Amino acid sequence: MSTENPRTVAAIAPRPVLGKLPSYAAGKPPVVVEGLQSFKLSSNENPLGPIPAVLEAISSRTDVNRYPDSLSTTLRTELGRFLDVPASDIVAGAGSLGALNQLLATFAGQNDDGKADEVIYAWRSFEAYPICVGLAGAESVQIPLHPDGTHDLQTMAAAVTVRTRVILLCTPNNPTGPILRTAEVENFIQAVPSDVVIVIDEAYLEFVRDEDAVDGIAMYRKYPNVVVLRTFSKAHGLAGLRVGYSVSRPELTQYLRVAATPFSVSTVAEHAAVTSLQHYDQVAERVQSLVDERERVAAGLKELGWSVPDAQGNFVWLNLGSNSSEFAALAERKALSVRAFGNEGVRVSIGEVEANSRFLELCAEYTKAPLSF
Template identity: 45%
Template sequence: MTSIRPDLDSLPAYVPGRAVPGAIKLASNEVPIPPPAAVLAAIAEAAAGGNRYPDLAAVALTERLATELGVGTERIAVGCGSVSLCQQLVQISCRETTDEVMFAWRSFEAYPIVTQIGNARAVTIPLDGDFRHDLDAMAAAVTPNTRLIFVCSPNNPTGTVVHRAEFERFLAAVGPDVLVALDEAYFEYVMDPEAVDGTRLLEAHPNLVVLRTFSKAYRLAGLRVGYAVTAPDVATALRKVCVPFSISSVAQAGAIAALDHASELLSACKEVVGERVRVREALVAAGYTVPATQANFVWLALGERTADFARHCGEHKVIVRPFHPDGVRVTVSSPEENDRLLEAVLAFAP
C-alpha cells in the first residue's frame, strides 16, 4: 500500500474557467486579444531554442524588473505564475500542521489549496458587507501560530480594493513577525487613487511580499510567469523552493518583450476600465448587487441562485465563473462580448 497523504482526498480542486465551442468565455479573467506582434516574435524566437534549458535564475528578466520597479535585483523572485509563488510562500513560512495561513473569504480560490498542500491550517475571515477585506477582523485573528497572511487587492473574485491607509494600519497591527503577501495580480487595472501600491511600502515593512503577474494586463496567461518583490532574505528563500527550470525560456522572453512594449499593452487597460463601468452600471440598473470593481471582472452576488444563473448564461453561449453559493464572477471583455453578456444576463431576473 503506497503512503499517500490521506488529507489530499479532501483537497479542494482549482476549477478553471470552462471553454465551450461557440460560446464566449468570460470565466477566466483573460484578455480577449493576443500579445502584440513584437512580443509574439520574441516568444517564437525563444521557442526555437527549446532544446536548451532555460536560465535557472531568470537573470535577464530579474534585472529588467528591478530596473522597472526601481529596486535591487536581490528583492525580486520570479515564479511560474503568481500562484506558484503563493505556494512557495507557504513552503518558506510553515513547518508544522499547527502553523496558520490567513486569508479573507471569499478570495482567490488557490489560497486554501496551497495552504493544504503546505500542510498548514487555513484561517478564513469573512469579507465585510461591502465585499471588501475586513482588515480589522483579520488583524484581531492573528495568533502566535499565524505565519502568513494573503491580502488580495483587487480581490478575486469581488474586485474590491484595499486602501493604502487601512493597509498601513493593518501592517502595524499585525507586526513584523508575520509574512503578509499583498496579491496584486490585477494592479494594472486599478484607477482608485486611494488603493494601496505595495511596492511603495516595502522599505518600511520587511515582512511584506508584493505579488504581481504577466498573466492579466500583459496578456501572457498561457506562459505562466509572475514575480514577488520583497525583502532580500524573503526573496532568497522563495528562490530556494522554486521548482528548478519552472520558468521557461519562452516565458522569460515573453515577459521581457512585454515590458518592452508595456505602453501598448497597458493602453488597452483603459478600454477595460471604461467597459467595466458600463457593464456594472447596466447590471446595477437591472437590480443586481455588484460591488464597485477595480479589476477586469465584475462580481454578481447571487447567493443560492448562483448555479441557476451560470446555467442560464451557458444556455445563452456565455460562460461565466460560478462560486456557489456566493456569486458569479464575469470577465469584462470587448464591447461586443460584453453586449452579449448583458443580453444574456438581463434575461435572468435578479
C-alpha cells in the same frame, strides 16, 4: 504458478490532507450554440492576448532544447528597472501562483513538534489559497468578507496567534472585485507582529483606477515583512506562459531563493515578459480598453438596479446566492461561459465588446437580481 505480485494488491494512498482540500475548478470553455459566437468569460483571461511585439519576439525562439536561466536574470533585471527596485529583491515563479507556492514552502508548514503553522486570508478570495496552504502543510484561517466584498482587516488582525506565519491580502479581491486602501493596510501591517509575513497579492493591479488603492511596492519599501505578488497572466495576456514574481526585502529573498523551483520560468516565457515590459505603453493601451469595457458593464448593471461590489479587476461579481448555477446555465445557452461559485455568486470576466453586450442583455432578461449589500 501464480505470477501475481503481492506488492501491487494494496491500494496506494495519498497524504491524508488531500481528502480535506477543495479541488481547483478552472473556468470552463463556452459551449457551441448554433448562430452565436462563443465567448469565455470564466477565467479572468485577457481576451486581447499579448501585444504584437511579444508574438513576433517568441515566434523566432528555437532554443527550447536548452534549460532556461534558473534565476531569470534578464527578466529580474528588466523588472528591477521597471519597478525601480533591486533586481536581487525579485524572485520569479510560474505565475503568481508559483511564486505563492514558493512563499508558503519557505515560511509556513508543519513544524518539528507536529503542529501546523497558520495562514490567514479573507474568504471568499482566490480559490487556490486553501489548496496551496494545505499542500504546504499549514492550516487555513479564513475570515469572512464584509457583505460588500471587502476584507475585514480588523477581524483578520484579531485572528493572529503565535502560530500565524503568513497573511494573504488579495487586492483587488478575486472574485469579488474591491481593492484594499492604503491607510487601512498600513494600520493593519502596524497591528500585526513584525515576524508575520504579509503577502499583498496584486494579480490585477494594472486594472485598478481607484487612487486610494494600496501600492504593494510602496508597502514593501516601508515594511520588511511585506511581500508583493504580481503576474504577467492578466494585463500582459501571457496566462499560458506562466510568468509571475514576488518582490521582498533581502531578509526574505535569501530564504525564498532556496525554495524557488528551478527552471520555473521557461526561456520563451521570460523573453515574452521582457518584451512586454519594454513595450508597456502598448500593454497599458489594451488594459485601458478593458477598463473602459468594465466601466460600461458596471454602469449597465447599475442601470438595471443591480447591486454589485466595486469592480477594480477585469471582472464583475454578481451576488446571486442560490441562483448562481441557474444564471450560469442561462449564460451557457447564450454561448457565454461564466464562473459560478457554488451558492455564493457568479464572477464574469470582462471580454470582447460583443461578449460584454450579450452579458448585459442576459442580465436585462434575468428577473432575479443579485442580493444587495
